[in-house]
Amino acid sequence: MNKKISLEQIDFSIGYNDPHDQDEQDNREQLVRLKRILHQVICYRLTQRQKEILLLYYYENKSMPQIAEMLGIHKSTVSRTLSRARNNIRRYLEFYQMR
Structure with a gap:
């Protein structure tokens, strides 16, 4: 069974430090940066179909x-597209964290 993860959780999944390790202001700045990067990745690095499925899901x-029925595509296409979108997001977040 696939576990759903919210986009908010994705923000924290890569490179976000425990709030106890840094002061609160640094954590806020890091969270703002991660959210900005996530927004840019979704808007500019995903295909239109990936964005559409990601947002619906x-x-x-x-x-x-439900998504498959709405878009008139097979469920496996939805699953594959969602997986690729997640991988693209993860890859770009990892790239930006190294900078």
Whole structure:
């Protein structure tokens, strides 16, 4: 079974330090930077189809079968596209964290 993860959780999944390790202001700045990068990745680095499926799945809480029906595509296409979108996001977040 696939576990759903919210986009907010993605912000924290790569490179976000424990709030107890740094002062609160540094953590806020890091979170703002990560959110900005995440927004840029979604807007400029994903295909239109990846964005559409990602937003339906995470923001509108649609299931993969619901998305497939809405878009007139097979459920496996939804799953594959969502997986590629996540991988693209992860790759770009890792890249930006190294800078």
